Amino acid sequence: MDADNGFVSDFREAAPYINYLRGKTLVVGVSGSLLEGAALNNLAADLNLLASLGVRIVLVHGSRSKINALAEAAGAECRYHNGRRITDETALNFVKQAAGMVRCDIEAALCSSIPAAAPRSKPLSTAAGNFVSARPLGIIDGIDMGYTGVVRKIDAEAVLNRLDSGALVIISPVGHSLSGKTFNLRMGDIAEAAAVALKAEKLVYLIGQKGIIDAEGRLKSTLSAAEAREMLDSGNAHPEQRRLLQYAVNAVEKGVERTHILNGLADGSLIRELFTRKGAGTSLARDPFVSIREARSRDIPAIMALVRPLEEQGILRSRSRDYLENHIHSFSVLEHDRNIYGCAALKTFADPEAAEIASLAVSPQSRDGGYGEMLLEHLLQKARNIGIKTLFALSTHTGDWFAERGFQTASPDDLPEERRREYHENGRNSLVFVYRL
Numbered sequence: 063m064d065a066d067n068g069f070v071s072d073f074r075e076a077a078p079y080i081n082y083l084r085g086k087t088l089v090v091g092v093s094g095s096l097l098e099g100a101a102l103n104n105l106a107a108d109l110n111l112l113a114s115l116g117v118r119i120v121l122v123h124g125s126r127s128k129i130n131a132l133a134e135a136a137g138a139e140c141r142y143h144n145g146r147r148i149t150d151e152t153a154l155n156f157v158k159q160a161a162g163m164v165r166c167d168i169e170a171a172l173c174s175s176i177p178a179a180a181p182r183s184k185p186l187s188t189a190a191g192n193f194v195s196a197r198p199l200g201i202i203d204g205i206d207m208g209y210t211g212v213v214r215k216i217d218a219e220a221v222l223n224r225l226d227s228g229a230l231v232i233i234s235p236v237g238h239s240l241s242g243k244t245f246n247l248r249m250g251d252i253a254e255a256a257a258v259a260l261k262a263e264k265l266v267y268l269i270g271q272k273g274i275i276d277a278e279g280r281l282k283s284t285l286s287a288a289e290a291r292e293m294l295d296s297g298n299a300h301p302e303q304r305r306l307l308q309y310a311v312n313a314v315e316k317g318v319e320r321t322h323i324l325n326g327l328a329d330g331s332l333i334r335e336l337f338t339r340k341g342a343g344t345s346l347a348r349d350p351f352v353s354i355r356e357a358r359s360r361d362i363p364a365i366m367a368l369v370r371p372l373e374e375q376g377i378l379r380s381r382s383r384d385y386l387e388n389h390i391h392s393f394s395v396l397e398h399d400r401n402i403y404g405c406a407a408l409k410t411f412a413d414p415e416a417a418e419i420a421s422l423a424v425s426p427q428s429r430d431g432g433y434g435e436m437l438l439e440h441l442l443q444k445a446r447n448i449g450i451k452t453l454f455a456l457s458t459h460t461g462d463w464f465a466e467r468g469f470q471t472a473s474p475d476d477l478p479e480e481r482r483r484e485y486h487e488n489g490r491n492s493l494v495f496v497y498r499l
């Protein structure tokens with residue numbers, strides 16, 4: 063590692079995300095259990111940092127644990143149906159108190175966590191208000207849910223006005239009806255509805271787990287809406303995770319670019335999720351994260367970054383920038399979450415039925431995840447589409463990889479004539495493989 067401990071490369075990695083998020087709206091839904099002690103102070107510091115980078119923040123907080131604590135202190139019983147609190151008059155009082163207390167704690171933490179050297183001497187201003195209208199959940203399975211409610215509408219215009227004035231908007235998990243009643247709402251519902259109504263760039267849920275966990279207990283780093291639906295349909299997910307998945311899918315299908323679900327207890331997880339490529343939790347988008355597409359001229363720097371080190375090691379044949387400019391149409395690139403991690407080219411010859419796989423490369427940190435195979439499949443399909451019958455691959459180091467994928471060894475004499483000449487001139491002495499389509 064360099065003397066700077068990776069700072070320069072980390073900063074370079076973060077810069078595009080910093081630029082991208084400036085002026086964008088981020089709705090952050092935070093589970094109530096994370097809103098005390100060190101977790102709250104760390105979150106407040108990160109929110110101050112994000113605001114200083116020009117991110118427009120709407121914070122929706124939960125308050126379940128505070129309501130429970132208030133009820134317990136008063137010796138009152140908490141009643142639930144289907145995981146939702148049954149909110150009678152007494153419970154509603156705790157709901158109102160808890161909302162005020164948690165909001166107050168958040169405001170205080172935001173004031174105390176301004177970095178000492180920040181150019182802004184004044185605390186970030188916050189705005190709260192009657193942004194959420196609600197209606198009763200009603201009677202479920204014969205049980206009157208009382209003042210438990212659902213979101214009816216978010217007053218997006220009012221929230222946007224506060225954001226425009228530079229405030230961080232705090233939304234508590236209560237809403238009011240047109241008849242003047244207050245309802246106990248879910249943080250998750252409000253955050254989803256607010257992200258959609260505000261056309262937010264991102265919706266983030268900070269929870270007490272790493273993110274969305276699969277049946278084997280592994281964190282899902284990325285999920286498309288279709289994959290999330292499969293998880294929902296499989297019925298394996300824990301109810302809390304199901305709810306989060308549902309909010310996340312709803313939001314991306316209604317126009318929010320990304321929903322992120324991450325551990326609010328891990329210090330800095332929000333910053334890592336937003337400003338690194340790998341993130342820290344689960345990132346969910348409407349479309350698949352991995353795709354292969356035709357390369358464009360603006361991909362040339364990324365292609366060069368992939369192939370240059372391999373050219374220097376003699377693994378790939380050297381291609382000049384001019385060559386890449388002139389042959390960019392023959393290249394395909396593999397993107398994951400808008401970053402390029404692999405490339406490959408289909409080189410054609412005078413013989414319309416022959417082609418060669420060239421410049422196949424996957425970035426070292428992303429190997430062994432099937433990207434090479436995906437690129438190969440893509441080129442095979444591309445070759446079939448244009449009527450290629452014989453596909454060559456020439457390799458100095460990767461012969462086995464091709465052999466294991468159905469390529470047969472061949473002789474340089476089998477190559478199309480112009481390629482054969484070049485083969486003998488360049489002296490790389492590569493092994494020749496062929497795949498008959």
Ligand code: COA
Nearest residue numbers: 422423424429430431432433434435456457459460462463
């Ligand atoms: N020879 C034999 N097998 C190899 C190999 C090699 N040189 N390089 C990787 N593999 C194996 C891995 O061990 C792994 O095996 P496993 O599935 O049993 O664990 C498998 O191939 C990985 O396949 P996949 O994930 O589909 O490929 P990838 O995304 O790692 O990419 C390459 C494969 C070859 C594109 C990548 O290793 C690379 O960029 N290599 C350097 C450039 C190169 O050699 N290009 C081909 C020039 S013609």
Ligand code: ARG
Nearest residue numbers: 283335336338341343344345
């Ligand atoms: N920082 C990027 C973003 O905000 C990528 C995050 C990737 N996260 C993940 N869990 N894979 O979109």
